[in-house]
Amino acid sequence: MAIVQTKPKTRIQAENSERILDAALEIFSENGFRGSTIDQIAAAAGMSKPNLLYYFKNKEEIHQTLIDRLLKIWLAPLEKIDENGDPMTEITGYIRRKIEMSKDLPRESRLFANEMLHGAPRTLAKLEGDLKELVDRKAEVINRWIQDGKISECDPWHLIFSIWATTQHYADFDVQVRAVLGPERGGESRFQDAAEFLETFYLRGLKP
Amino acid sequence: MAIVQTKPKTRIQAENSERILDAALEIFSENGFRGSTIDQIAAAAGMSKPNLLYYFKNKEEIHQTLIDRLLKIWLAPLEKIDENGDPMTEITGYIRRKIEMSKDLPRESRLFANEMLHGAPRTLAKLEGDLKELVDRKAEVINRWIQDGKISECDPWHLIFSIWATTQHYADFDVQVRAVLGPERGGESRFQDAAEFLETFYLRGLKP
């Protein structure tokens, strides 16, 4: 029977659960939920299918675990925006952190994108709860900055959407980006180039 | 055996092929390729599975047909950018057209996003060919505008990426957008609001 407790008891449990989750992230983010098989994940984790199912009740549970973890990671950078900091610095810092995430955690980004694309069946409640609450809170901060004349007027919610979209694009649409940039400009520098473009562009757009 | 010719011969063939493609777009964009079954598509098209397979050799062929059509539709708005027009008008016009597409053709947008997300296995060649060629061409136009001092300096490729990202976001991440905006602001007006935000924001960012 599959392990049920939240906290792994043994060393082996801790290690193998991690190996499974890492493998699952790889497979799920590449092929989507339905496009991934337990066998694939087990192989990527270097174990047999029944052995994997000793650690997780079923495929759904692996996916759910990944999604739950992901949301925390995903919201962290926005959380860090400080209402007492310099608006421009805060926003460009946020952009840089988000670009870093697209570079360093593309699998997580794609897993999230896939979930959104298919209607967020496992995430909707949290989107309407935690996420909305956080965004509303930060939108208020931005609104205050606008009222204080520190940045130019704009809709804070759509501003946040646009930052999400532009930064995550470099992970989610990576193939397209590399195809268009070609071999010369499509190397690792593309993230740096993107960050530079976005930071100066948002700076210009928000300068009061 | 399945119909092979490109041009449907009979009225029934033309009608049913369309019905199948429309149903397939619905199902594929909702569930992804692997997540969709021929049975689902057939049901959505109001016919039996074997009957559907009379018109298309297999599931792959339906998908491929959709993707092929999609690319043309997808590139059309960028194609329309006129190097002799007013730069600001051209770019805001492009943004508006892209937002319109997210509003009116969300299924197409999601089908495309799904394809990109999973490495564009069926599209890569065209991305590196037609798409790159088109983008390079328009990037040159933008560069000329910059040199003529008509818009401020920026990387045209990343500018185009950012327009793609921000506009398509409203189709691909629709659940998230609606969840965050809530019932009051998440209605149909969200596209109008997005368009307004983006147009003024890009205007500011590109003003020389």
Add this chain to the structure above:
DNA sequence: TAAAAAATTGACCATTTGGAAAAATATGAA
């Protein structure tokens, strides 16, 4: 070190799914 608990595996099964074949029915041209 021996028993208990944890971890792993091989064999197996039911269901779903993509797809084929052939027979039956509808449609349209002569």
Add this chain to the structure above:
DNA sequence: TTCATATTTTTCCAAATGGTCAATTTTTTA
């Protein structure tokens, strides 16, 4: 109306896949 062709349905099958179970092996504990 008749015949050829186009369309549709019924039946079926093989492979893939999610998941179970009992037996075996490994690890930990007393």
